[in-house]
Amino acid sequence: MKEANDRLVSLVAFRDLASYIVTRGRLVDDALHRFLPPATSHPAIIHEAMRYSVFAGGKHLRPLMVMASAEAYGTPPEDVLPVACAVDLIHTYSLIHDDLPAMDDSGMRRGRPTCHIAFGEAIAVLAGDALHALAFELIAGAAGVFGADRTLAVSREIAGAIGTAGMVGGQVFDLLAEAPARTFPGGTLPPERPLSEVVREIHTRKTAALIRASVRSGAILAGAPPVELDGLTLYGDRLGLAYQIVDDILDVVGEEAKLGKPTGSDAAKATYPAVFGLERSRQIAAELTGQAKDALAPLGPRGEMLAALAGYLLTRDA
Amino acid sequence: MKEANDRLVSLVAFRDLASYIVTRGRLVDDALHRFLPPATSHPAIIHEAMRYSVFAGGKHLRPLMVMASAEAYGTPPEDVLPVACAVDLIHTYSLIHDDLPAMDDSGMRRGRPTCHIAFGEAIAVLAGDALHALAFELIAGAAGVFGADRTLAVSREIAGAIGTAGMVGGQVFDLLAEAPARTFPGGTLPPERPLSEVVREIHTRKTAALIRASVRSGAILAGAPPVELDGLTLYGDRLGLAYQIVDDILDVVGEEAKLGKPTGSDAAKATYPAVFGLERSRQIAAELTGQAKDALAPLGPRGEMLAALAGYLLTRDA
Numbered sequence: 001m002k003e004a005n006d007r008l009v010s011l012v013a014f015r016d017l018a019s020y021i022v023t024r025g026r027l028v029d030d031a032l033h034r035f036l037p038p039a040t041s042h043p044a045i046i047h048e049a050m051r052y053s054v055f056a057g058g059k060h061l062r063p064l065m066v067m068a069s070a071e072a073y074g075t076p077p078e079d080v081l082p083v084a085c086a087v088d089l090i091h092t093y094s095l096i097h098d099d100l101p102a103m104d105d106s107g108m109r110r111g112r113p114t115c116h117i118a119f120g121e122a123i124a125v126l127a128g129d130a131l132h133a134l135a136f137e138l139i140a141g142a143a144g145v146f147g148a149d150r151t152l153a154v155s156r157e158i159a160g161a162i163g164t165a166g167m168v169g170g171q172v173f174d175l176l177a178e179a180p181a182r183t184f185p186g187g188t189l190p191p192e193r194p195l196s197e198v199v200r201e202i203h204t205r206k207t208a209a210l211i212r213a214s215v216r217s218g219a220i221l222a223g224a225p226p227v228e229l230d231g232l233t234l235y236g237d238r239l240g241l242a243y244q245i246v247d248d249i250l251d252v253v254g255e256e257a258k259l260g261k262p263t264g265s266d267a268a269k270a271t272y273p274a275v276f277g278l279e280r281s282r283q284i285a286a287e288l289t290g291q292a293k294d295a296l297a298p299l300g301p302r303g304e305m306l307a308a309l310a311g312y313l314l315t316r317d318a
Numbered sequence: 319m320k321e322a323n324d325r326l327v328s329l330v331a332f333r334d335l336a337s338y339i340v341t342r343g344r345l346v347d348d349a350l351h352r353f354l355p356p357a358t359s360h361p362a363i364i365h366e367a368m369r370y371s372v373f374a375g376g377k378h379l380r381p382l383m384v385m386a387s388a389e390a391y392g393t394p395p396e397d398v399l400p401v402a403c404a405v406d407l408i409h410t411y412s413l414i415h416d417d418l419p420a421m422d423d424s425g426m427r428r429g430r431p432t433c434h435i436a437f438g439e440a441i442a443v444l445a446g447d448a449l450h451a452l453a454f455e456l457i458a459g460a461a462g463v464f465g466a467d468r469t470l471a472v473s474r475e476i477a478g479a480i481g482t483a484g485m486v487g488g489q490v491f492d493l494l495a496e497a498p499a500r501t502f503p504g505g506t507l508p509p510e511r512p513l514s515e516v517v518r519e520i521h522t523r524k525t526a527a528l529i530r531a532s533v534r535s536g537a538i539l540a541g542a543p544p545v546e547l548d549g550l551t552l553y554g555d556r557l558g559l560a561y562q563i564v565d566d567i568l569d570v571v572g573e574e575a576k577l578g579k580p581t582g583s584d585a586a587k588a589t590y591p592a593v594f595g596l597e598r599s600r601q602i603a604a605e606l607t608g609q610a611k612d613a614l615a616p617l618g619p620r621g622e623m624l625a626a627l628a629g630y631l632l633t634r635d636a
Contacts, residue, residue, distance in 0.1 A: 037482055043490040046482050097447060102439035121420035122493055125443065126486050129415060129450065133481040136454050140474035148466035155473055156458035163451040164355055164364050168444050172361040175440055 017308050021064065024077055028063045028088060029055070031081040035138055049119040049127040050134075054092050056110050061243065061313070062087040062214040068309055069218030069232055072302040080221055082142045083154055086135040087214045090162055093131035094210075096124050098171065146221045154217045161213035170206025177202060177270035199275050200241070208240025215239075215306075227298050232306075234295035239310050242288035245272040246314060249281055289314040335626050339382065342395055346381045346406060347373070349399040353456055367437040367445040368452075372410050374428050379561065379631070380405040380532040386627055387536030387550055390620040398539055400460045401472055404453040405532045408480055411449035412528075414442050416489065464539045472535045479531035488524025495520060495588035517593050518559070526558025533557075533624075545616050550624075552613035557628050560606035563590040564632060567599055607632040 032054055039048045063084035067077040077084075099106040099114040100121065107117050116124035136155060143151040162168065177198055215236035219229055248271040272281040292310045296303030350372055355365045381402035385395040395402075417424040417432040418439065425435050434442035454473060461469040480486065495516055533554035537547050566589040590599040610628045614621030 043482070043487055043494060045494070046486065046490045050482075094447075097443055100440075100443060102434075102443060116420075122418075123490070125415055125418060125420060126490055129411075129446075129480075130482045130486040132447070132450055133477050133486065135477075137474055137477035137481060140470050140477065143470055148470045152458050152461055152466045152470045152473070155470070156455055159451050159453075159455035159458065162447075163455060164361070164368075164448045168364065168448040168451065169361055172364045172441070172444055176361060176363070 017305075017312055020305065021309075021312075024064055024067050025060045027067075027077055027081065028060045028084055031085050032088065035082070035085050035134070045119065045123055046127055046130060049115055049123050050131055052118060053096050053115045053127060054089065054131070056092075056112060058088070058092070058110070060088060062091050062211060064309065065211060065214040065236065065239075066218040068305050069215045069224075070222040071218075072299060072306060073219065073222035073224055075218075075222040079145045080142070080218055082138045083158075083217050083221065084214075086138040087158065087210060087217070089131040089135040089138070090158065090167075091210065093128040093135075094162075094167060094171075096128040096131070100124060103171075103175070142221060150221050150223070153220050157217055157220065158210075158213050161209040166205050166209030166213075167207075170202050170204070170209065173198065173202045174206060174270055195270075195275050199270050199272060202270050203241055203244040203272075204237065207244040208237050211240030211243065212236030228302075231295045231298040231303075235292045235303075235306060235310070238288045238292035238295065239313065242285045242292065242310075243313055245281055245285040245288070246316065248273050249278060249285070250316075250318065252278060285314060335623075335630055338623065339627075339630075342382055342385050343378045345385075345395055345399065346378045346402055349403050350406065353400070353403050353452070363437065363441055364445055364448060367433055367441050368449055370436060371414050371433045371445060372407065372449070374410075374430060376406070376410070376428070378406060380409050380529060382627065383529060383532040383554065383557075384536040386623050387533045387542075388540040389536075390617060390624060391537065391540035391542055393536075393540040397463045398460070398536055400456045401476075401535050401539065402532075404456040405476065405528060405535070407449040407453040407456070408476070408485075409528065411446040411453075412480075412485060412489075414446040414449070418442060421489075421493070460539060468539050468541070471538050475531050475535055475538065476528075479527040484523050484527030484531075485525075488520050488522070488527065491516065491520045492524060492588055513588075513593050517588050517590060520588050521559055521562040521590075522555065525562040526555050529558030529561065530554030546620075549613045549616040549621075553610045553621075553624060553628070556606045556610035556613065557631065560603045560610065560628070561631055563599055563603040563606070564634065566591050567596060567603070568634075568636065570596060603632060 036051055036054060037047045039051050041047060066080050066084040066087060070080045071077055095109065096115045098104050099109060100116055106114050108114060112118075114124075115127055119127070136159070139155045139158065140151065142154065160166065164172070177195075212233060213236070215232050216229065219232050224232065251271075252273045272284060276284065289310050293307045296307055299306075354369055354372060357366045357369050359365060384398050384402040384405060388398045389395055413427065414433045416422050417427060418434055424432050426432060430436075432442075433445055437445070454477070457473045457476065458469065460472065478484065482490070495513075530551060531554070533550050534547065537550050542550065569589075570591045590602060594602065607628050611625045614625055617624075
């Protein structure tokens, strides 16, 4: 308890947010290098493809959320690395599959060819599948420190967040919302729902569900009391939605800067900027970030770093 | 203990193998109907696609292995249904992804259009992903009966069996072996290995790994002692390989019956019949089945049903 309190004090004193993000990001990168099979082990091509997509310069937001919520309870970030890396692998798998020709058909991501361009479509499908499986193998490894009960709760939490009630369901809603450019035999959106509601549901499922699960997982491992876990759940939900909105705002702004003129709203895109415009989207993201911070009230000073992270994510420029 | 012994006696006395397979298959079918989200819940199309592929008349071999090995230790089959259904969902997800145009490009399976033909390629990718995630959610549900330690061991066991060391790795080897019809930038098979070894490795990973994990999972949940678990591991491995060989033999024989003439060996196919011919493949399958039965020796009479199942799988005609 004494040790946990000391950790908490040092965390609160740790005011350099940028340095927090950099050091934790390095922990995750190093751990991912250890956890992923070597690129040289057979069949090499799949391990190369997995590493190519995992080490593509992602921001490690989801692992950061696992670590920061565990650290709020005095748990060392190193201890939760298997779960922190697992949510990063899951995020990467979802990007690989989203980029496929049959889905978003994206040829570039983060300035590099996407996985299916670099390794072929078959290997890209399988690299995603392998990362998905490896994530659940990694999660199980957390039991050495946290015991089987908490670890299994986290495994269930994350599995639930990425199925049709969460990440995959959001992706399906997204595809349907961007129809009729595509054909989905029998696929329809819930009828008579305003686009503003649909876009919220898409991003709550597609992005916020895994971010919320990441926040909750760190707290579950660290043994957070139920009322604080409720606060963290709301925090993860609002932060996750705000994160996606800011992402889509930055996309539009970046595109406009490149073109040297406003792109206008793209009605075929189910994003906040497309539906609400840039200015209103910025307001909504700020409101959600406020709600995320407010939800940390039950944590008191423990919640400081999580609140600082929410503020940083709102004002980031990349 | 008394109850467990009674169950064992009734199991051994239960000589009607066909009836065993039918009753257990019904248990699995009913449970899958309960565990899968209703086809009517939004987004409906993905739940329809998942159900379409899960209820396609599969033989439920993997769930049967989970139940039979648990029953060998007196555990009621109903108790292991979450895990039995999970391995069936994983098998189904792998078939959906294998059938994709970028992979095996199969338009029909079990006499019906494949998932991507019926629902579009994007939904097929996502239906596979959703079944994969749901499997790990289901597995966690076994903790209510078996406790978190055994349940987590099973979750790790299955995750390990379906990654690049197992199912996905086998699929990658398979794709590479059937090259150069396809292009895999940088993808090569381990050099200078005879095709007979390669084909064994492909099917050991692609098929036997999940079957072995299914056998082991039932036994782990039921608390099998280590030496018997070792026997079951070998049983699952040899049975899984024999199963795939018989499957490929039946394919060739079925094709010949349809054409009214021998198809000859298809050198582009990495199967036992293509590499060894039909007669030698039958011998190998029989040898492997013998090894599988022998591996059950440590179980004594407990192993009777598993041995009977191995015999049945060798001599099946569909």
